[in-house]
Amino acid sequence: MKKKAIRYAMLFDLRKCIGCHACAVACKSENNVPLGVWRSWVKKVEKGQYPNSKEFFLPLVCNNCEKPICVTVCPVWASIRRPDGIVYIDPHRCIGCRYCMAACPYGVRYINPLKKIAEKCYWCHHRVDAGLKPACVMACPTDAIIFGDLEDPESEVAKSVTKNAVQVIKPEIGTAPHTFYIGLDIAAVEAKQERER
Amino acid sequence: MDVQVLYNIIHQDAFGLNIAIYFYLTGLSAGSFILSTLAYGFGLEKFKPLGKVGVVVATIVLIIAPFFLLIHIGMPSRAWHLFVYLNMASPITWGSFLLILYPINCIIYGYFMFKEHMKLTRIFGFIGIPLAISVHGYTGFILAFGKARALWNTALMPILFLVSAVVSGIALMILVVIIKDRFFSKEKKIDKELILSLGKLMAWMIVFDLFLVASDLIVLSISHSDAQAAAHLILAGKFSPLFLIVENLLGKIIPFIILIVPRFRTLPWIIVASILVVVGIFFMRYVVVVGGEFAPLL
Secondary structure, eight states, rough: OOOOOOOOEEETTTTTTTOOOHHHHHHHHHHHHOOOOSSSEEEEEEEETTTEEEEEEEOOOOOOOSOOHHHHHOOSSOOOOOSOOOEEOOOOTOOOOHHHHHHTTTOOOEEOOOTOOOEOOOHHHHHHTOOOOOOHHHTTTTTTEEEEEEEEETTHHHHHHHHHHOOOGGGSHHHHHHHHHHHHHHHHHHOOOOOOO | EEEEEEEEOOOOOOSSSSHHHHHHHHHHHHHHHHHHHHHTTTTOOGGTHHHHHHHHHHHHHHHHHHHHHHSSSOOOGGGGHHSSSOTTTHEEEEEHHHHHHHHHHHHHHHHHHHTTTHHHHHHHHHHHHHHHHHHHHHHHHHHHEEEEEEOOOOTTTHHHHHHHHHHHHHHHHHHHHHHHHIIIIOOOOHHHHHHHHHHHHHHHHHHHHHHHHHHHHHHHHHSOOHHHHHHHHHHTTTHIIIIIIIIIIIIIIHHHHHHHHGGGHHHHHHHHHHHEEEEEHHHHHIIIIIIHHTTTOO
Protein backbone atom coordinates (compact mmCIF):
# COMPACT_ATOMS: atom_id res chain seq x y z
CA MET A 1 0.00 0.00 0.00
CA LYS A 2 1.27 3.42 -0.92
CA LYS A 3 2.03 5.58 2.07
CA LYS A 4 -0.16 8.66 2.21
CA ALA A 5 1.24 12.14 2.77
CA ILE A 6 1.63 13.31 6.35
CA ARG A 7 -1.35 15.19 7.82
CA TYR A 8 -0.70 16.37 11.33
CA ALA A 9 -3.55 16.57 13.79
CA MET A 10 -3.98 17.33 17.47
CA LEU A 11 -6.44 15.73 19.86
CA PHE A 12 -7.49 17.05 23.26
CA ASP A 13 -8.95 14.37 25.51
CA LEU A 14 -11.05 16.61 27.75
CA ARG A 15 -11.91 13.68 30.03
CA LYS A 16 -8.31 13.90 31.19
CA CYS A 17 -7.91 17.69 31.16
CA ILE A 18 -7.60 19.16 34.67
CA GLY A 19 -7.48 22.82 33.57
CA CYS A 20 -3.99 23.44 34.92
CA HIS A 21 -2.88 25.83 32.14
CA ALA A 22 0.47 24.02 31.84
CA CYS A 23 0.03 23.88 28.04
CA ALA A 24 -0.51 27.66 27.88
CA VAL A 25 2.56 28.31 30.04
CA ALA A 26 4.77 25.92 28.09
CA CYS A 27 3.63 27.54 24.84
CA LYS A 28 4.44 31.02 26.09
CA SER A 29 7.89 29.92 27.11
CA GLU A 30 8.65 27.87 23.99
CA ASN A 31 7.51 30.50 21.49
CA ASN A 32 8.50 33.73 23.29
CA VAL A 33 4.90 34.93 23.31
CA PRO A 34 4.77 38.50 24.67
CA LEU A 35 2.61 39.65 27.58
CA GLY A 36 -1.06 40.16 26.83
CA VAL A 37 -1.32 37.70 23.94
CA TRP A 38 -1.62 33.92 23.80
CA ARG A 39 -1.06 31.20 21.24
CA SER A 40 -2.79 28.62 23.37
CA TRP A 41 -5.02 29.13 26.34
CA VAL A 42 -7.61 27.28 28.43
CA LYS A 43 -11.12 28.65 28.55
CA LYS A 44 -12.96 27.68 31.73
CA VAL A 45 -16.71 27.48 31.95
CA GLU A 46 -18.90 26.56 34.91
CA LYS A 47 -22.25 24.98 34.30
CA GLY A 48 -24.99 24.98 36.92
CA GLN A 49 -24.99 26.25 40.51
CA TYR A 50 -23.05 24.81 43.43
CA PRO A 51 -23.43 22.02 44.51
CA ASN A 52 -24.97 20.88 41.24
CA SER A 53 -22.23 22.33 39.10
CA LYS A 54 -19.22 21.32 37.09
CA GLU A 55 -16.33 23.13 35.50
CA PHE A 56 -15.51 22.45 31.88
CA PHE A 57 -12.19 23.22 30.29
CA LEU A 58 -11.59 24.09 26.69
CA PRO A 59 -7.91 24.21 25.75
CA LEU A 60 -7.56 26.22 22.57
CA VAL A 61 -4.83 26.21 19.95
CA CYS A 62 -4.86 26.91 16.24
CA ASN A 63 -7.04 24.40 14.43
CA ASN A 64 -4.63 24.28 11.47
CA CYS A 65 -7.66 23.94 9.24
CA GLU A 66 -7.80 21.98 6.03
CA LYS A 67 -9.52 24.93 4.36
CA PRO A 68 -8.08 27.86 6.32
CA ILE A 69 -9.85 31.17 5.72
CA CYS A 70 -6.76 33.01 7.01
CA VAL A 71 -4.77 31.66 4.06
CA THR A 72 -7.53 32.71 1.64
CA VAL A 73 -7.65 36.28 2.88
CA CYS A 74 -3.92 36.92 3.42
CA PRO A 75 -3.06 39.33 0.58
CA VAL A 76 0.67 38.55 0.49
CA TRP A 77 0.80 34.75 1.01
CA ALA A 78 2.29 35.29 4.45
CA SER A 79 -0.10 32.66 5.81
CA ILE A 80 0.60 29.38 4.12
CA ARG A 81 -0.75 25.89 4.61
CA ARG A 82 2.10 23.42 4.46
CA PRO A 83 1.54 20.09 2.69
CA ASP A 84 1.57 18.39 6.12
CA GLY A 85 -1.39 20.55 7.16
CA ILE A 86 0.34 23.06 9.43
CA VAL A 87 -0.75 26.63 8.73
CA TYR A 88 2.12 28.95 9.47
CA ILE A 89 2.97 32.64 9.05
CA ASP A 90 6.09 33.81 7.26
CA PRO A 91 7.42 36.47 9.67
CA HIS A 92 9.35 38.19 6.90
CA ARG A 93 6.35 38.38 4.60
CA CYS A 94 3.54 39.53 6.93
CA ILE A 95 2.62 43.21 6.66
CA GLY A 96 0.47 43.20 9.81
CA CYS A 97 -2.78 44.10 8.05
CA ARG A 98 -4.78 42.05 10.60
CA TYR A 99 -7.14 40.65 7.98
CA CYS A 100 -6.37 37.09 9.09
CA MET A 101 -7.28 38.07 12.65
CA ALA A 102 -10.58 39.48 11.43
CA ALA A 103 -11.35 36.37 9.39
CA CYS A 104 -10.25 33.60 11.79
CA PRO A 105 -13.37 32.03 13.32
CA TYR A 106 -11.40 30.87 16.35
CA GLY A 107 -9.64 34.07 17.38
CA VAL A 108 -6.27 32.33 17.61
CA ARG A 109 -4.29 35.07 15.90
CA TYR A 110 -2.79 38.13 17.49
CA ILE A 111 -0.47 40.96 16.52
CA ASN A 112 2.85 40.59 18.27
CA PRO A 113 3.11 43.88 20.18
CA LEU A 114 6.87 43.99 19.59
CA LYS A 115 7.20 42.72 16.04
CA LYS A 116 3.88 44.17 14.78
CA ILE A 117 3.15 41.08 12.70
CA ALA A 118 0.49 38.40 13.03
CA GLU A 119 1.39 35.29 15.00
CA LYS A 120 -0.41 32.17 16.11
CA CYS A 121 0.06 28.57 17.19
CA TYR A 122 1.54 26.39 14.47
CA TRP A 123 1.83 23.24 16.51
CA CYS A 124 5.47 24.15 17.23
CA HIS A 125 6.52 23.23 13.70
CA HIS A 126 10.15 23.95 14.59
CA ARG A 127 9.95 21.12 17.13
CA VAL A 128 7.86 18.84 14.93
CA ASP A 129 10.29 19.21 12.03
CA ALA A 130 13.08 18.19 14.40
CA GLY A 131 11.15 15.07 15.39
CA LEU A 132 9.90 16.39 18.73
CA LYS A 133 6.37 16.87 20.02
CA PRO A 134 4.87 20.37 20.44
CA ALA A 135 5.65 22.05 23.76
CA CYS A 136 2.06 21.84 25.06
CA VAL A 137 1.98 18.07 24.45
CA MET A 138 5.19 17.63 26.44
CA ALA A 139 3.96 19.83 29.28
CA CYS A 140 0.54 18.24 29.76
CA PRO A 141 0.71 16.35 33.09
CA THR A 142 -2.25 14.09 32.30
CA ASP A 143 -1.35 13.24 28.69
CA ALA A 144 -4.57 14.86 27.57
CA ILE A 145 -3.01 16.19 24.36
CA ILE A 146 -2.11 13.82 21.56
CA PHE A 147 -0.25 14.98 18.47
CA GLY A 148 0.75 13.06 15.39
CA ASP A 149 0.12 12.06 11.81
CA LEU A 150 -3.55 11.45 11.13
CA GLU A 151 -2.80 9.58 7.91
CA ASP A 152 -0.58 7.03 9.67
CA PRO A 153 -2.97 4.34 10.96
CA GLU A 154 -0.46 3.25 13.58
CA SER A 155 -0.12 6.70 15.16
CA GLU A 156 -1.71 7.34 18.53
CA VAL A 157 -3.68 10.33 17.25
CA ALA A 158 -5.12 8.37 14.30
CA LYS A 159 -6.16 5.52 16.63
CA SER A 160 -7.75 7.85 19.15
CA VAL A 161 -9.58 9.91 16.56
CA THR A 162 -10.86 6.70 14.93
CA LYS A 163 -12.00 4.93 18.07
CA ASN A 164 -13.61 7.82 19.95
CA ALA A 165 -16.47 10.18 19.32
CA VAL A 166 -14.60 13.35 18.46
CA GLN A 167 -15.73 16.88 17.79
CA VAL A 168 -14.20 20.00 16.33
CA ILE A 169 -15.06 23.59 17.20
CA LYS A 170 -17.52 25.32 14.88
CA PRO A 171 -17.69 22.68 12.13
CA GLU A 172 -20.44 24.72 10.47
CA ILE A 173 -17.93 27.40 9.45
CA GLY A 174 -16.56 24.99 6.87
CA THR A 175 -12.86 25.36 7.59
CA ALA A 176 -12.37 21.64 8.37
CA PRO A 177 -10.39 22.06 11.62
CA HIS A 178 -7.79 19.43 12.53
CA THR A 179 -7.72 20.01 16.26
CA PHE A 180 -10.08 17.41 17.65
CA TYR A 181 -11.69 17.09 21.07
CA ILE A 182 -13.04 14.14 23.03
CA GLY A 183 -15.78 15.14 25.47
CA LEU A 184 -16.24 18.68 24.21
CA ASP A 185 -19.12 20.45 25.91
CA ILE A 186 -21.19 22.74 23.74
CA ALA A 187 -21.58 25.26 26.57
CA ALA A 188 -17.80 25.57 26.83
CA VAL A 189 -17.70 26.65 23.18
CA GLU A 190 -20.76 28.85 23.10
CA ALA A 191 -20.58 30.66 26.43
CA LYS A 192 -19.37 34.16 25.70
CA GLN A 193 -17.88 36.64 28.09
CA GLU A 194 -19.56 40.04 28.18
CA ARG A 195 -17.13 42.65 26.93
CA GLU A 196 -16.67 46.15 28.21
CA ARG A 197 -16.55 48.93 25.70
CA MET B 1 -29.14 26.44 33.17
CA ASP B 2 -26.49 28.82 34.41
CA VAL B 3 -23.38 28.88 32.30
CA GLN B 4 -20.62 31.16 33.46
CA VAL B 5 -17.27 31.87 31.87
CA LEU B 6 -14.68 31.63 34.62
CA TYR B 7 -11.60 32.30 32.53
CA ASN B 8 -10.97 33.35 28.98
CA ILE B 9 -8.50 35.60 27.24
CA ILE B 10 -9.35 38.96 25.69
CA HIS B 11 -8.60 39.15 22.01
CA GLN B 12 -7.16 42.13 20.21
CA ASP B 13 -9.46 43.97 17.83
CA ALA B 14 -8.58 43.24 14.24
CA PHE B 15 -9.94 46.30 12.50
CA GLY B 16 -11.31 49.27 14.39
CA LEU B 17 -11.61 53.00 13.91
CA ASN B 18 -8.91 53.38 11.24
CA ILE B 19 -10.57 50.88 8.94
CA ALA B 20 -14.00 52.40 9.57
CA ILE B 21 -12.62 55.82 8.54
CA TYR B 22 -10.98 54.28 5.49
CA PHE B 23 -14.23 52.63 4.38
CA TYR B 24 -16.06 55.90 4.97
CA LEU B 25 -13.61 57.88 2.83
CA THR B 26 -13.63 55.42 -0.08
CA GLY B 27 -17.42 55.55 0.07
CA LEU B 28 -17.45 59.35 -0.09
CA SER B 29 -15.04 59.23 -3.00
CA ALA B 30 -16.99 56.62 -4.97
CA GLY B 31 -20.26 58.46 -4.37
CA SER B 32 -18.81 61.81 -5.49
CA PHE B 33 -17.30 60.26 -8.59
CA ILE B 34 -20.55 58.61 -9.63
CA LEU B 35 -22.36 61.95 -9.25
CA SER B 36 -19.67 63.63 -11.33
CA THR B 37 -20.28 61.22 -14.20
CA LEU B 38 -24.03 61.91 -14.25
CA ALA B 39 -23.44 64.97 -16.40
CA TYR B 40 -20.19 64.14 -18.18
CA GLY B 41 -20.86 60.46 -18.76
CA PHE B 42 -24.61 60.12 -18.96
CA GLY B 43 -25.36 63.62 -20.27
CA LEU B 44 -27.79 64.73 -17.55
CA GLU B 45 -27.36 68.45 -18.18
CA LYS B 46 -28.87 69.64 -14.90
CA PHE B 47 -26.07 67.96 -12.95
CA LYS B 48 -23.35 69.60 -15.02
CA PRO B 49 -22.13 71.89 -12.20
CA LEU B 50 -21.30 68.74 -10.22
CA GLY B 51 -18.81 67.42 -12.76
CA LYS B 52 -15.70 69.32 -11.75
CA VAL B 53 -16.48 69.53 -8.03
CA GLY B 54 -17.25 65.82 -7.95
CA VAL B 55 -14.01 64.69 -9.51
CA VAL B 56 -11.89 67.02 -7.38
CA VAL B 57 -13.53 65.82 -4.16
CA ALA B 58 -13.35 62.17 -5.29
CA THR B 59 -9.63 62.45 -6.03
CA ILE B 60 -8.66 64.33 -2.87
CA VAL B 61 -10.65 62.03 -0.59
CA LEU B 62 -9.24 58.93 -2.23
CA ILE B 63 -5.68 60.17 -1.92
CA ILE B 64 -6.23 60.69 1.83
CA ALA B 65 -7.95 57.33 2.40
CA PRO B 66 -4.99 54.92 2.01
CA PHE B 67 -3.01 56.76 4.69
CA PHE B 68 -5.43 55.32 7.22
CA LEU B 69 -4.43 51.89 5.94
CA LEU B 70 -0.76 52.72 6.37
CA ILE B 71 -1.44 53.82 9.95
CA HIS B 72 -3.39 50.64 10.53
CA ILE B 73 -0.94 48.02 9.26
CA GLY B 74 1.80 46.93 11.59
CA MET B 75 4.57 46.98 9.02
CA PRO B 76 3.97 49.97 6.69
CA SER B 77 7.50 49.60 5.32
CA ARG B 78 6.39 46.28 3.86
CA ALA B 79 3.38 47.72 2.03
CA TRP B 80 5.13 46.95 -1.28
CA HIS B 81 4.59 43.25 -0.56
CA LEU B 82 0.98 43.87 -1.61
CA PHE B 83 2.07 44.45 -5.21
CA VAL B 84 4.66 41.68 -5.39
CA TYR B 85 3.27 38.66 -3.56
CA LEU B 86 -0.22 38.41 -5.00
CA ASN B 87 -2.90 36.25 -3.47
CA MET B 88 -5.70 36.93 -5.92
CA ALA B 89 -8.22 35.26 -3.60
CA SER B 90 -7.83 38.05 -1.05
CA PRO B 91 -10.00 41.17 -1.38
CA ILE B 92 -7.10 43.24 -0.07
CA THR B 93 -5.12 42.32 -3.21
CA TRP B 94 -8.01 43.47 -5.39
CA GLY B 95 -8.06 46.67 -3.39
CA SER B 96 -4.35 47.39 -3.64
CA PHE B 97 -4.70 47.59 -7.42
CA LEU B 98 -7.99 49.48 -7.34
CA LEU B 99 -6.47 52.04 -4.99
CA ILE B 100 -3.79 52.74 -7.63
CA LEU B 101 -5.95 52.58 -10.77
CA TYR B 102 -8.95 54.52 -9.50
CA PRO B 103 -7.19 57.76 -8.43
CA ILE B 104 -5.10 57.71 -11.65
CA ASN B 105 -8.29 57.42 -13.67
CA CYS B 106 -9.87 60.20 -11.58
CA ILE B 107 -6.96 62.48 -12.37
CA ILE B 108 -7.08 61.73 -16.12
CA TYR B 109 -10.85 62.15 -16.19
CA GLY B 110 -10.60 65.43 -14.30
CA TYR B 111 -7.77 66.65 -16.53
CA PHE B 112 -9.82 66.18 -19.70
CA MET B 113 -12.85 67.72 -18.03
CA PHE B 114 -10.94 70.89 -17.15
CA LYS B 115 -9.50 70.92 -20.70
CA GLU B 116 -13.13 70.77 -21.97
CA HIS B 117 -12.35 67.67 -24.03
CA MET B 118 -15.83 66.16 -23.89
CA LYS B 119 -15.25 62.91 -25.77
CA LEU B 120 -12.27 61.78 -23.69
CA THR B 121 -13.98 62.94 -20.49
CA ARG B 122 -16.91 60.70 -21.36
CA ILE B 123 -14.65 57.72 -22.06
CA PHE B 124 -12.70 58.07 -18.81
CA GLY B 125 -15.95 58.70 -16.98
CA PHE B 126 -17.26 55.37 -18.16
CA ILE B 127 -13.98 53.64 -17.27
CA GLY B 128 -14.23 55.27 -13.87
CA ILE B 129 -17.72 54.05 -12.99
CA PRO B 130 -16.81 50.34 -12.64
CA LEU B 131 -13.60 51.39 -10.88
CA ALA B 132 -15.53 53.57 -8.43
CA ILE B 133 -18.02 50.79 -7.80
CA SER B 134 -15.18 48.30 -7.31
CA VAL B 135 -13.07 50.52 -5.08
CA HIS B 136 -15.91 50.74 -2.65
CA GLY B 137 -17.56 47.39 -3.40
CA TYR B 138 -14.37 45.53 -2.57
CA THR B 139 -14.44 46.92 0.96
CA GLY B 140 -17.79 45.18 1.35
CA PHE B 141 -16.12 41.95 0.24
CA ILE B 142 -13.34 42.49 2.79
CA LEU B 143 -15.92 42.31 5.54
CA ALA B 144 -18.01 39.60 3.87
CA PHE B 145 -14.94 37.32 3.80
CA GLY B 146 -14.78 37.46 7.60
CA LYS B 147 -16.96 34.42 7.70
CA ALA B 148 -17.14 33.97 11.44
CA ARG B 149 -18.55 37.46 12.01
CA ALA B 150 -22.28 37.34 11.47
CA LEU B 151 -22.66 41.06 10.92
CA TRP B 152 -20.11 41.00 8.10
CA ASN B 153 -20.63 37.65 6.44
CA THR B 154 -23.51 38.54 4.16
CA ALA B 155 -23.75 38.91 0.40
CA LEU B 156 -25.61 42.17 1.02
CA MET B 157 -22.46 43.80 2.37
CA PRO B 158 -21.01 45.10 -0.96
CA ILE B 159 -24.32 46.53 -2.19
CA LEU B 160 -25.13 47.91 1.26
CA PHE B 161 -21.79 49.67 1.23
CA LEU B 162 -22.30 50.99 -2.29
CA VAL B 163 -25.75 52.41 -1.62
CA SER B 164 -24.62 54.10 1.57
CA ALA B 165 -21.59 55.39 -0.37
CA VAL B 166 -23.88 57.05 -2.90
CA VAL B 167 -26.04 58.50 -0.10
CA SER B 168 -23.01 59.98 1.66
CA GLY B 169 -21.55 61.12 -1.66
CA ILE B 170 -24.70 63.08 -2.53
CA ALA B 171 -24.79 64.68 0.91
CA LEU B 172 -21.14 65.69 0.67
CA MET B 173 -21.70 67.07 -2.85
CA ILE B 174 -24.61 69.20 -1.62
CA LEU B 175 -22.41 70.69 1.10
CA VAL B 176 -19.43 71.21 -1.17
CA VAL B 177 -21.51 72.77 -3.95
CA ILE B 178 -23.17 75.15 -1.48
CA ILE B 179 -19.81 76.20 -0.02
CA LYS B 180 -18.31 76.57 -3.48
CA ASP B 181 -21.22 78.61 -4.85
CA ARG B 182 -21.52 80.76 -1.76
CA PHE B 183 -17.87 81.65 -1.29
CA PHE B 184 -15.85 80.81 -4.39
CA SER B 185 -18.08 81.50 -7.40
CA LYS B 186 -18.23 84.78 -9.32
CA GLU B 187 -21.95 85.35 -8.76
CA LYS B 188 -21.94 84.20 -5.11
CA LYS B 189 -25.31 82.68 -5.91
CA ILE B 190 -26.40 79.19 -4.95
CA ASP B 191 -27.98 77.05 -7.66
CA LYS B 192 -31.11 76.12 -5.71
CA GLU B 193 -32.59 74.05 -8.53
CA LEU B 194 -29.55 71.75 -8.49
CA ILE B 195 -29.55 71.43 -4.71
CA LEU B 196 -33.23 70.50 -4.68
CA SER B 197 -32.86 67.83 -7.34
CA LEU B 198 -29.84 66.42 -5.51
CA GLY B 199 -31.94 66.38 -2.35
CA LYS B 200 -34.64 64.42 -4.12
CA LEU B 201 -32.07 61.92 -5.41
CA MET B 202 -30.65 61.56 -1.91
CA ALA B 203 -34.09 60.96 -0.41
CA TRP B 204 -34.71 57.96 -2.67
CA MET B 205 -31.24 56.56 -2.15
CA ILE B 206 -31.89 56.76 1.60
CA VAL B 207 -35.05 54.68 1.08
CA PHE B 208 -33.05 52.07 -0.82
CA ASP B 209 -30.42 52.08 1.95
CA LEU B 210 -33.06 51.64 4.64
CA PHE B 211 -34.58 48.78 2.68
CA LEU B 212 -31.20 47.01 2.51
CA VAL B 213 -30.50 47.58 6.22
CA ALA B 214 -33.94 46.22 7.08
CA SER B 215 -33.46 43.14 4.87
CA ASP B 216 -30.14 42.47 6.52
CA LEU B 217 -31.61 42.81 10.01
CA ILE B 218 -34.67 40.66 9.33
CA VAL B 219 -32.57 37.79 8.03
CA LEU B 220 -29.96 38.22 10.79
CA SER B 221 -32.56 38.00 13.51
CA ILE B 222 -33.90 34.61 12.36
CA SER B 223 -30.58 33.12 11.25
CA HIS B 224 -28.05 31.08 13.28
CA SER B 225 -27.22 31.88 16.90
CA ASP B 226 -24.25 34.16 16.19
CA ALA B 227 -26.38 36.13 13.74
CA GLN B 228 -29.11 36.52 16.32
CA ALA B 229 -26.51 37.70 18.81
CA ALA B 230 -25.28 40.25 16.26
CA ALA B 231 -28.82 41.47 15.63
CA HIS B 232 -29.30 41.77 19.38
CA LEU B 233 -26.05 43.70 19.74
CA ILE B 234 -27.14 46.42 17.33
CA LEU B 235 -30.85 46.46 18.18
CA ALA B 236 -30.77 46.14 21.95
CA GLY B 237 -27.15 45.77 22.98
CA LYS B 238 -24.14 48.02 23.33
CA PHE B 239 -24.27 49.33 19.78
CA SER B 240 -28.00 50.04 19.71
CA PRO B 241 -27.79 53.78 20.55
CA LEU B 242 -25.33 54.29 17.70
CA PHE B 243 -27.18 52.05 15.29
CA LEU B 244 -30.78 53.00 15.98
CA ILE B 245 -30.54 56.64 16.97
CA VAL B 246 -27.41 58.04 15.35
CA GLU B 247 -27.18 55.94 12.20
CA ASN B 248 -30.80 55.32 11.31
CA LEU B 249 -32.95 57.93 13.04
CA LEU B 250 -30.66 60.96 12.82
CA GLY B 251 -28.70 59.81 9.79
CA LYS B 252 -31.47 58.47 7.57
CA ILE B 253 -35.07 58.87 8.71
CA ILE B 254 -34.96 62.52 9.82
CA PRO B 255 -33.02 63.64 6.69
CA PHE B 256 -35.52 61.70 4.55
CA ILE B 257 -38.45 63.52 6.20
CA ILE B 258 -36.70 66.86 5.75
CA LEU B 259 -36.08 66.09 2.09
CA ILE B 260 -39.58 64.98 1.14
CA VAL B 261 -41.80 67.34 3.15
CA PRO B 262 -42.39 70.41 0.90
CA ARG B 263 -42.19 73.00 3.65
CA PHE B 264 -38.64 71.91 4.51
CA ARG B 265 -37.43 72.38 0.93
CA THR B 266 -35.28 75.35 1.82
CA LEU B 267 -31.53 75.65 1.77
CA PRO B 268 -30.92 75.68 5.53
CA TRP B 269 -32.97 72.52 6.01
CA ILE B 270 -31.22 70.75 3.15
CA ILE B 271 -27.88 71.70 4.69
CA VAL B 272 -29.04 70.24 8.02
CA ALA B 273 -30.18 67.04 6.28
CA SER B 274 -26.88 66.71 4.44
CA ILE B 275 -24.81 67.19 7.57
CA LEU B 276 -26.93 64.58 9.36
CA VAL B 277 -26.42 62.13 6.49
CA VAL B 278 -22.66 62.68 6.29
CA VAL B 279 -22.34 62.06 10.03
CA GLY B 280 -24.87 59.21 10.03
CA ILE B 281 -23.07 57.25 7.31
CA PHE B 282 -19.82 57.58 9.25
CA PHE B 283 -21.51 55.89 12.19
CA MET B 284 -22.90 53.26 9.81
CA ARG B 285 -19.31 52.33 8.92
CA TYR B 286 -18.32 52.44 12.56
CA VAL B 287 -21.17 50.20 13.70
CA VAL B 288 -20.53 47.68 10.93
CA VAL B 289 -16.76 47.49 11.41
CA VAL B 290 -16.39 47.86 15.18
CA GLY B 291 -19.75 46.30 16.07
CA GLY B 292 -19.08 43.37 13.75
CA GLU B 293 -15.94 42.35 15.59
CA PHE B 294 -17.19 43.32 19.05
CA ALA B 295 -18.75 39.99 20.02
CA PRO B 296 -16.15 37.44 21.14
CA LEU B 297 -15.87 34.38 18.91
CA LEU B 298 -15.10 31.82 21.61
